[in-house]
Amino acid sequence: MIGAGIKRGTAELAILSVLEGASLHGYEIARRIERQTRGKLRFTLASLYPLLYRMENKGWVRGAWQLSAHGRRRRCYRLTPAGKKKLSPLRQEWSELFSALRRLAKVTHA
Amino acid sequence: MPDWRKLVNEHLAAIALEPYERAEVVEELATHLDETFLDLRGRGFSEVDAAKSCLSEVNDWPDLCRKIQSVRRKEDIMSNRITQFWFPGILTFVLSEVFFQLMQESGTRPWILAWGQPPIAMFYIPWLLSLPLIGGIAAYLSHRAGGSRRVALSSIVFPVPPFLAMVLLLQFQFYFSFREIAGVDIPVSLIIDWHDVQHMTALAFLSALLGWVLVPGAALLAGGLLVQLFASRRLDSRRIAGS
Numbered sequence: 001m002i003g004a005g006i007k008r009g010t011a012e013l014a015i016l017s018v019l020e021g022a023s024l025h026g027y028e029i030a031r032r033i034e035r036q037t038r039g040k041l042r043f044t045l046a047s048l049y050p051l052l053y054r055m056e057n058k059g060w061v062r063g064a065w066q067l068s069a070h071g072r073r074r075r076c077y078r079l080t081p082a083g084k085k086k087l088s089p090l091r092q093e094w095s096e097l098f099s100a101l102r103r104l105a106k107v108t109h110a
Numbered sequence: 111m112p113d114w115r116k117l118v119n120e121h122l123a124a125i126a127l128e129p130y131e132r133a134e135v136v137e138e139l140a141t142h143l144d145e146t147f148l149d150l151r152g153r154g155f156s157e158v159d160a161a162k163s164c165l166s167e168v169n170d171w172p173d174l175c176r177k178i179q180s181v182r183r184k185e186d187i188m189s190n191r192i193t194q195f196w197f198p199g200i201l202t203f204v205l206s207e208v209f210f211q212l213m214q215e216s217g218t219r220p221w222i223l224a225w226g227q228p229p230i231a232m233f234y235i236p237w238l239l240s241l242p243l244i245g246g247i248a249a250y251l252s253h254r255a256g257g258s259r260r261v262a263l264s265s266i267v268f269p270v271p272p273f274l275a276m277v278l279l280l281q282f283q284f285y286f287s288f289r290e291i292a293g294v295d296i297p298v299s300l301i302i303d304w305h306d307v308q309h310m311t312a313l314a315f316l317s318a319l320l321g322w323v324l325v326p327g328a329a330l331l332a333g334g335l336l337v338q339l340f341a342s343r344r345l346d347s348r349r350i351a352g353s
Contacts, residue, residue: 026138027145045142045167049135050177057181075138 011051012060013094014041016079016087019061023078026052052077060086112161114143121171125179135178143167194257198248199268202330205247206269209240223317231321241326242333249334253341266334270327277318284314 018024018032029052030043055061060083063075079087118140125132143164150160168174213236220232245266252262 025145026142027149031149045139045146046169046174049139049142050174050181053178053181072141072144073137074141075134 009090009094010041011043011047012055013087013090015051015055016060016083016090019077019079019083020087023076025066025074025076029077055083059083111144111147111157112164114140114147114164118143121168122175122178124172125175127179127182131182135182190255190257193255194252194261195265198251198255198257198262198265201251202244202248202265203269203272205244206237206241206326206330209244210234210237213237223321231317233321233325238325238329241329242336245330245332245334246337248330249337250341253338259338262334262338263331266330267327269330270323273326274319274323277315277322281315281318 014033014037015029018029018036024032026045026048030045030048034042052061052063056063056077059080061077062080063077065073066076068074115136118136122132122136122139125135127135146164146167147160150163151157155163213234218234218236220234222230222232224230248265248268249262252265257265
């Protein structure tokens with residue numbers, strides 16, 4: 001069973017990664033993550049917003065209301081300098097963890 | 111299209127947030143459901159199926175309500191600041207002051223490092239030895255309260271700015287007392303060259319900075335960083351065990 005900390009860590013990495021290139025609203029964030037991970041990672045409304053608000057409190061992302069081309073108000077999130085700074089070590093940390101797990105899995109299967 | 115604002119509003123009726131903040135959350139979640147619904151309709155879902163899929167985005171509204179409330183409440187942020195920074199920081203300052211007073215009252219003599227005429231640096235060795243322990247306590251308390259490395263570091267060195275302020279204050283007193291003597295009472299230029307006074311003041315300031323700010327700061331940091339290193343290693347091993 002995957003621990004809550006691991007789950008939150010992957011979710012944070014996913015959100016920071018999709019926000020790296022663009023400012024997006026909540027639904028776009030969820031859709032982009034789903035598309036880019038080919039459906040392996042899926043955020044529902046219930047899982048996305050508490051996490052986005054937590055990341056906003058930490059100062060990694062900032063949300064601001066914007067008007068869409070169709071005149072709809074949406075809260076768009078963008079990465080802050082602190083979020084950009086966080087992304088690189090987070091990627092490194094997860095890459096190391098996955099490499100370690102891959103090595104471990106090979107040993108187990110041998 | 112279903113009225114998502116009404117639905118979200120009803121489900122979040124019990125959320126304990128400021129009215130404007132609650133309205134923002136309702137608007138944002140309702141917009142998300144609007145987008146989901148329109149997107150599904152665009153992909154060929156029937157209105158009923160699209161609505162069902164939207165409703166399945168949240169299985170447990172009271173749980174979502176609790177989570178959002180706990181994240182967005184300002185009091186929580188404030189209480190984090192208090193437990194992660196202010197409490198360990200102030201405790202560090204108070205403990206270092208109390209240790210210093212106790213040591214002075216016990217009659218401990220300072221170790222004096224002298225170079226040249228007046229500039230001397232005084233080191234109260236027992237006090238300096240107690241500082242790593244105090245820094246360690248601050249790091250532990252901040253870390254236990256969930257503080258980041260930066261916050262823990264700030265709480266460890268919390269007493270350093272007050273120490274610096276005291277040194278600066280004493281230095282100003284020292285400098286201006288010389289100026290007063292030179293200008294009013296006696297012609298100091300006859301006794302001592304004004305340039306020497308300024309030179310002496312600068313040296314005295316540097317020695318005070320060393321004895322009362324830099325070395326105590328380094329002692330606090332030494333203990334604090336050691337505890338931080340230990341705590342982060344424990345956290346890493348827990349994470350690996352958890353994975």
